[in-house]
Amino acid sequence: MAAAVPHHTLLSFPKVLLFPLLLLVFGPVSSTMDYSEKELLFSIMDAMSSDRDWRSYSKPDPCNPSSSWPGLECKLGPDAHFHVTKLVFGTLPNPTCGSSATFPSQIFSLSFLQSAHFLNCFNTRRTALFFPRPHASLQQLSLRGNPALFGSIPPQISSLKSLQVLTLSQNRLHGEIPESISLLSSLIHVDLSYNSLTGTIPAKIWNLRSLVDLDLSFNALAGAIPASIGELGLLQKLDLSSNALAGSIPQSVGKLKFLTFLALSDNKLTGYPNPAAGLANLQNLQYLIMDSNPMFSPLPPELGRLQRLQELKLSNSGYSGKIPGSFTGLRNLTALSLENNHLSGEIPPGLGELSRIYHLNLSRNMLGGVVPFSADFLRRLGRNLDLSGNSGLCFNGGSLVSGEIFCGVGLCGSTKPSSSSSSSSSSNVRQPLASSSVMLLYYSSIFESPALYWAFGYVGFNAVFFYLCLLL
Numbered sequence: 001m002a003a004a005v006p007h008h009t010l011l012s013f014p015k016v017l018l019f020p021l022l023l024l025v026f027g028p029v030s031s032t033m034d035y036s037e038k039e040l041l042f043s044i045m046d047a048m049s050s051d052r053d054w055r056s057y058s059k060p061d062p063c064n065p066s067s068s069w070p071g072l073e074c075k076l077g078p079d080a081h082f083h084v085t086k087l088v089f090g091t092l093p094n095p096t097c098g099s100s101a102t103f104p105s106q107i108f109s110l111s112f113l114q115s116a117h118f119l120n121c122f123n124t125r126r127t128a129l130f131f132p133r134p135h136a137s138l139q140q141l142s143l144r145g146n147p148a149l150f151g152s153i154p155p156q157i158s159s160l161k162s163l164q165v166l167t168l169s170q171n172r173l174h175g176e177i178p179e180s181i182s183l184l185s186s187l188i189h190v191d192l193s194y195n196s197l198t199g200t201i202p203a204k205i206w207n208l209r210s211l212v213d214l215d216l217s218f219n220a221l222a223g224a225i226p227a228s229i230g231e232l233g234l235l236q237k238l239d240l241s242s243n244a245l246a247g248s249i250p251q252s253v254g255k256l257k258f259l260t261f262l263a264l265s266d267n268k269l270t271g272y273p274n275p276a277a278g279l280a281n282l283q284n285l286q287y288l289i290m291d292s293n294p295m296f297s298p299l300p301p302e303l304g305r306l307q308r309l310q311e312l313k314l315s316n317s318g319y320s321g322k323i324p325g326s327f328t329g330l331r332n333l334t335a336l337s338l339e340n341n342h343l344s345g346e347i348p349p350g351l352g353e354l355s356r357i358y359h360l361n362l363s364r365n366m367l368g369g370v371v372p373f374s375a376d377f378l379r380r381l382g383r384n385l386d387l388s389g390n391s392g393l394c395f396n397g398g399s400l401v402s403g404e405i406f407c408g409v410g411l412c413g414s415t416k417p418s419s420s421s422s423s424s425s426s427s428n429v430r431q432p433l434a435s436s437s438v439m440l441l442y443y444s445s446i447f448e449s450p451a452l453y454w455a456f457g458y459v460g461f462n463a464v465f466f467y468l469c470l471l472l
């Protein structure tokens, strides 16, 4: 071995000298990679992907602009060498991962690496995350859709000190979110969704002051939402849906003044002591998605102050009492889901005046009285309106249509729909509809021109009407 070293040095010495010399002679100087970095890159590539023979596909070296390796980016370092700054695996045109590929922790020896992506890469052989040494340059680590990526998130993740983007979505990760993640104070975007993470949300999350996006949805996180989440003052998107989070929404959420998207569906959040907590302060909120929680409280009228709201989803949560009249002030609302609660009283007429709404589900409540919607409104929403399963609701025949049933809701004064299921209401629609002049007006508005209406005739009308209701 001792003899081999000088031998090797002797052989390679002239080459080492010659190469820069050639560059000098033949002008525009093109930089090269550091030898050991190049070897490291080759060994990573050979282990990860058999798409091609990486060594022969890399003349003069992979970082050279003329070689244009897929999935590889390099930058010129202060030492005038090219260094690997970005590696992307798993989707064409990037290198696809072989069946024996495992998480290549050698990438953390590429000391200039800023960004590493593995999408749909580890599919066959079980592998786990491993952070063997601190890394000061890595800003983006993204592993998404890797069904063979098991194990937990090692606490050593905190040694990736410059990390800004951490995506570990749709893998098979379990165990707890390490508390040490809160040391990564440069994090801007964190997505750990669709794994099997357990335990609680780290209380020290307030350390992540730069966080703009936090997605922990579709895991098995339990415990309360930590009040410290309110310290994430730059947060714009927070998705904690489909976990087992319990307790009430902390008042401090109201401090997240840049929040535009909040999803808390499918948890065990309760409405006691205050179902709205600080939510009414979120003046930039556009999406409030909070279906399927055991809230068991009245609907908070304060939500009507969220002027920017486009989607408000509060279904299946045990809400009782009336639909607050304040909801009719949500002028930008496009979707409102309040189905499957215990709401009673009448539908506020103002809901029918929300000009952008295209989805309204009030089904399976205990609403009553006359449906206050115009024919125009009904036509605009079409199958996206669901009023079924409210035995006290009825249509005023004089103002709308004649007939037994309209899409799950009966005419006032006639027999009520027997059940909430839409199949039974559809079959009721098959019954002949009596004609009236109002009905004719309505039909002709469907057909736009009276001539068309007369051409289709009564049978045609019935078919169209039936079709509309079937869609509902």
Ligand SMILES: *[C@@H]1O[C@H](CO)[C@@H](O)[C@H](O)[C@H]1NC(C)=O
Binding pocket: 307, 308, 309, 332
């Ligand atoms: C409503 O939506 C429009 C168009 O998207 C937007 O310009 C306007 O600012 C929104 N209004 C509020 C109060 O957010």
Ligand SMILES: *[C@@H]1O[C@H](CO)[C@@H](O)[C@H](O)[C@H]1NC(C)=O
Binding pocket: 339, 340, 361, 362, 363, 364, 383, 384, 385, 386
């Ligand atoms: C309304 O909600 C019910 C659940 O209660 C669902 O079955 C139905 O498909 C929804 N309707 C629309 C139009 O989305």
